[in-house]
Amino acid sequence: xxxxxxxxxxNLYEESLQLSEYAFQYKVPSEKRDKRLQQLKVQDVYGxxxxxxxxxxxxxxxxxxxxxxxxxxxxxxxGVATYPEYxxxxxxxxxxxxxxEEMNNKGQTISMLHPFDxxxxxxxxxxxxxxxxxxxxxxxxxxxxxxxxxSIKRFTKETYPVELHQLYDRYASNHxxxxxxxxxxxxxxSIGDLWIAIYYDENHVPQGxxxxxxxxxKMKVEEFVPLNAExxxxxxxxxxxxxxxxxxxxxxxxxxxxxSFLLRNPRVKMERFPYFMNRIVNVESFLNAHLKHIEFxxxxxxxxxxxxxxxxxxxxxxxxxGVKKSEPADNTVVMDINTLTAVIFGxxxxxxxxxxxxxxxxxxxxxxxxxxxxxxxPFFYDFF
Numbered sequence: 001x002x003x004x005x006x007x008x009x010x011n012l013y014e015e016s017l018q019l020s021e022y023a024f025q026y027k028v029p030s031e032k033r034d035k036r037l038q039q040l041k042v043q044d045v046y047g048x049x050x051x052x053x054x055x056x057x058x059x060x061x062x063x064x065x066x067x068x069x070x071x072x073x074x075x076x077x078x079g080v081a082t083y084p085e086y087x088x089x090x091x092x093x094x095x096x097x098x099x100x101e102e103m104n105n106k107g108q109t110i111s112m113l114h115p116f117d118x119x120x121x122x123x124x125x126x127x128x129x130x131x132x133x134x135x136x137x138x139x140x141x142x143x144x145x146x147x148x149x150x151s152i153k154r155f156t157k158e159t160y161p162v163e164l165h166q167l168y169d170r171y172a173s174n175h176x177x178x179x180x181x182x183x184x185x186x187x188x189x190s191i192g193d194l195w196i197a198i199y200y201d202e203n204h205v206p207q208g209x210x211x212x213x214x215x216x217x218k219m220k221v222e223e224f225v226p227l228n229a230e231x232x233x234x235x236x237x238x239x240x241x242x243x244x245x246x247x248x249x250x251x252x253x254x255x256x257x258x259x260s261f262l263l264r265n266p267r268v269k270m271e272r273f274p275y276f277m278n279r280i281v282n283v284e285s286f287l288n289a290h291l292k293h294i295e296f297x298x299x300x301x302x303x304x305x306x307x308x309x310x311x312x313x314x315x316x317x318x319x320x321x322g323v324k325k326s327e328p329a330d331n332t333v334v335m336d337i338n339t340l341t342a343v344i345f346g347x348x349x350x351x352x353x354x355x356x357x358x359x360x361x362x363x364x365x366x367x368x369x370x371x372x373x374x375x376x377x378p379f380f381y382d383f384f
Contacts, residue, residue, distance in 0.1 A: 003094040008045040008057070013037045015054045016045050016079075023081035045079070046098060048091050056082035056091035060099050061384055064180035065110060067345070068374040069173040070293045071180050075103035075281065077113035078384045096124050100281060100309050109286035112177070112278040114383060124308050126277040127338035129177055129345045130380035135251040135260055136269040142240040142249070143264040146233045149202040157191040163206045164196060171225050175379045176345045177278060190382065194222060199234040207231035210238075214245060221251040223381050224259065232259060254379050276380045280341050283312045287323040290344070290372070296320055300368045301329045306337040318372070333361035333369065343369050345378045 008016055017036060021027055028036050040059075047057040061076035077099060082091050103111055115121045118128060155161070165186065172178035181190060194211045201207050208231030211223040219242050226232035236259060239249065253259060260266055280286045283304055299319045306312035317326040335343075339358045343350055350369035353359045359366055 003048045003091060005046050005048055005094060005098045008040075008047050008054075010041070012047070012054065013040045013045070016040065016047065016057055019054055019057055019081050019083065020079055022083065043078075044102070046095055046102075048086075048094065050086060055086040056095060058092075058095040058099055060102060062106070062108065063112075063384075065112070066172045066178045066180060067176045067290075068293070068376045072110050072286075072289065073106070073108045074110040074112055075099065075106070075108035076384050077111060080113075080116075093124075097308060100125075103281045104309070104311065107285065109280060109282050109289065110278060111281050112276055112380075114275070115277050118274060118277065121277055122338060124279075125306055125337045125341075126279045127341050127347070128274045128276075129278045129342065129347050129378045130274075130276040131255050132273055132275050132379075132381075133253045133255050133257070133260075134271050134273065135253055136271075137249040137251070139243055139247050141263060141265065141268055142243040142246075144237040144240045145262055145264070148199075148230050148234040148237065150200050150207070150230065150234050152197050152199055152234065152238045155196040155198065157187045157194075157196075160186075160191070160196050161198075164198065164209060167198070167206055167209050167225060167227065170227060174376055176374065176376045177276070177378045177380050179380065179382045181382075185382075189384075190223075197235065197238055199226070199231045199238070201230060208235055210235050212239075214242060217245065217247045219246045219249040221249065224251055224253055224257065232262070236262070252381075256377055256379075278341055278345065279337060280312075280344065281309065283316060283337070283340065284323050284325070286344075287316070287318060287372075291318075291320070291322060294372065294374065296371050298368050298371055300365065300372075301326065301332045302340070303328055303332050303334045304337055304340060305335070309337070312337055331362060331365045333359060333365050335359045344372060346373055346376060347378055 044060040045057060047054050049055060059079035061078060063074045063076050064071045065074045080092060113126060194213050196209060196211050198206050198209045207228055208226035210221050212219060212221045226235055260270055297320050301317050303315045304312050315326050315328045316323050339353055342348055350366050354366050
C-alpha cells in the first residue's frame with residue numbers, strides 16, 4: 001500500500017514531539033520544550049497523516065562519519081514512531097523507503113540508526129556494525145595501575161578546550177563509522193551536563209579524555225578515549241581517585257579497549273551490547289568514492305541484493321578505474337546489502353562472512369574483498 005508522505009513544516013513540530021513523547025514514554029519539561037523544537041529545524045521530519053492528524057513519522061539528520069581518515073556523508077534515521085492504532089499497516093516501511101530515496105538524492109551514501117528491533121531493520125538493509133562493552137565495577141576494583149607523570153584537567157561544556165575535538169578526531173580516524181562532531185553537537189549532545197577530564201603528558205600534550213558523571217555514589221563513564229598506554233593508565237588512575245566518593249562505577253568501552261585486562265583483578269562483570277546499525281545507501285556512488293582512498297589494484301564482480309533500494313540491485317564490476325554496472329560472470333561474488341556493509345566497515349572479514357553463509361563465491365574472489373577494506377575497527381559512541 002502506498003502512503004502519502006509529507007515533510008513537516010515548523011507549525012507541525014509540536015505534533016511531532018507529542019508523538020515522540022507518547023511512543024517513547026517520556027515528557028519534555030516546559031522549560032526545555034522550545035529548545036527541543038528548535039532542534040527540529042536542522043532535521044527533515046517526514047510524516048504520514050490520517051484524517052488530518054499525524055499517524056507516523058521519521059527524522060532524517062544530515063551528518064558525516066569517519067572511515068579511517070576519510071569522511072563520508074551520512075543520513076541519520078531517528079525518531080521513528082507510530083501511534084498504536086496505526087501500527088502494522090506498513091507506515092514505517094513507507095517512511096523508510098522514502099528516507100532511502102531522499103538520502104540517495106542528497107548523495108548521502110551511508111545511513112545509520114539506533115534500532116528498537118534489530119531484526120526489523122535488517123529487513124530494510126541495515127546491519128549491526130557497532131557494539132560496546134559495559135564494565136561494572138565496585139569500590140574494591142578501583143586500584144590504580146602504573147603511575148604516570150602527566151596530569152588531569154577537568155572541564156565542562158562551557159570551559160573545555162578545542163584540544164578535545166582534536167583528541168576525538170584522532171581516535172575516530174582510527175575507526176570506521178565514528179561521527180564527525182560539530183561544536184554544537186559536542187556541547188549539546190556529547191557533553192551536556194557531563195564532566196570532561198583530559199589527560200596531559202609531562203610535556204602538557206593532551207593524550208586522552210573521558211566524559212563522566214558522579215551521582216548518588218556512582219560514577220558513570222560515558223566515553224573512555226586514550227590515545228596511548230600512558231593516557232589509559234592516567235585516566236584509569238583518575239577514576240580510582242573517586243574511591244572515597246563512590247561505591248560503584250560503570251564504564252562504556254570500545255570492545256577493543258584493553259582496560260579490563262589491566263585491572264588488578266580482571267574478574268569483573270562485563271557485558272557486550274549490539275548498539276548502532278548502518279547500511280550503504282548507494283553501492284555504486286559509495287564504492288566510487290571509497291576507491292579514491294584505498295589501493296585496489298584488482299578486478300572484482302559483485303552481485304548485490306537489496307530489496308529496499310532498487311538502484312543497488314544488480315551486478316557491479318569493481319576495478320582500479322572505478323565501479324560500473326555489468327552482467328554476472330562465472331566468478332561473481334554474491335551477497336546482500338547488509339553483508340556488503342559489514343565487509344566495508346570491518347564488522348567481520350569476508351572469509352568469516354563466507355563461512356557464515358552470508359557470501360557466495362569462490363574463495364579467491366571473496367578474498368579480493370579484503371582489498372576494499374581499511375585496517376580499522378568499527379565503533380560508535382554517539383546517539384541520535
